[in-house]
Amino acid sequence: MDRFDFCIAGAGVVGLAIAHKLLEAFPKASIVLTEQESDFGQHTSSRLSEVIHAGIYYPPESLKARLCVEGKTALYAFCDKYRVPYRRVGKLILSNSSCDQAIIRLARNAKSNGVDDLEYWAEDRIKIAEPAVRASHALFSPSTGILDSHHYMQTLLTLNEQRGMLYAPRTKITSVHPSGQDFFVKARIDNRIKTETYGFNAKWFINSAGLWSQQLAGKIEKLPASSVPKQFLCKGEYFDYRGSNPFTHLIYPLPDHELSGLGIHSTQDLSGQLRFGPDSEFVGEVDYRVTPGKRRAFARAIRNYFPSLEANKLVPAYAGIRPKISGPDEKAGDFVIAGPHESGIPGLIQLFGIESPGLTASLSIGSYVSRLIRQVSS
Ligand SMILES: Cc1cc2nc3c(=O)[nH]c(=O)nc-3n(C[C@H](O)[C@H](O)[C@H](O)COP(=O)(O)OP(=O)(O)OC[C@H]3O[C@@H](n4cnc5c(N)ncnc54)[C@H](O)[C@@H]3O)c2cc1C
Incomplete structure (x- = not known):
């Protein structure tokens, strides 16, 4: 396949949850989830406290507060439905x-x-x-709890693949060219024997590359540097x-x-x-x-x-x-989920500063992204 409705860069917990919510909202959509490493969740999503946060600390009205509180409820319900181990330890x-x-x-x-x-x-x-x-x-x-975050990510991946998502590990996005209604995306695939370059088209491009979101933004042609927060x-x-x-x-x-x-x-x-x-x-x-x-x-x-x-x-x-996205002694930054409006590039969604409580908020971040896409498309 060389044309997808959605290309998501980054199979951390957030990329996996975005794909899950997109498949709920757009069941017929074709999605490719690319990951530069040999497997999902090798970076921030497996180097954390595994806590389901209640939503106590974040400034009222911030995305962190809203998406944490919403995400906590959604995550407990998901764990119950799909038998992901967790404990509401308090x-x-x-x-x-x-x-x-x-x-x-x-x-x-x-x-x-x-x-x-x-x-x-x-x-x-x-x-x-x-x-x-x-x-x-x-x-x-x-209402604070702990969960098995690896089991959670594996469940998301299995559900997504059952619903038709293409998962592409060892596939690093190297450049993104907006062209007309689509993006032409280039990726480097390392299949252990050799490295190949592969190109495909996608209607939507979602940058969920965690620690590399800013670096990937730098590979998106025509993206104004002013729309990318400092990391x-x-x-x-x-x-x-x-x-x-x-x-x-x-x-x-x-x-x-x-x-x-x-x-x-x-x-x-x-x-x-x-x-x-x-x-x-x-x-x-x-x-x-x-x-x-x-x-x-x-x-x-x-x-x-x-x-x-x-x-x-x-x-x-x-x-x-x-x-x-905030430095030492600065007030903590909020999550940034920037749509086409912010970049001026149709079909582009980028996530920056997805630190804690990103695990707790993963499903609500996914819902937020799919609502944003619905709004822009309608
Ligand atoms: C110390 C610590 C403790 C935390 N504790 C908690 C907690 O208890 N509870 C909680 O709710 N949150 C917690 N968090 C926050 C949570 O871990 C993160 O918000 C969440 O894991 C972010 O997920 P992600 O998918 O955005 O990023 P990542 O997990 O980093 O995933 C991004 C993926 O993108 C891939 N990638 C990058 N560039 C490319 C490219 N060009 N092409 C293809 N793939 C690419 C990377 O390899 C990576 O796998 C903690 C964070 C830290 C650092």
């Missing part, structure tokens, strides 16, 4: 200050976002629920904890200044493996190595709420990189 956001203003501000923000199930916990309640934790106040979020890479490293897991819930400190990260928190996978992270550090390149020397700084941060932590049981685990 989360505690802790404060150790004598004044709980920060917690109150967060609760108000959450309420404006439509998150109305939060509870204030005082010290005695925290002690009963989480005896290993030290905190004077907490906000409890019962900042913010690395987050994790350490596994080889001691026993004393926590029932996910345990979070108050978020970092300007929301560059949510603070070094405890998370756990579905098998109960306890892990701490991610920290946040602006970096110049995609490099996933973990720095063993950060153990001391991690231990210091974690002991603020888990005093009996044994630092020698922290073991370097993995790192992920947030594709941000």
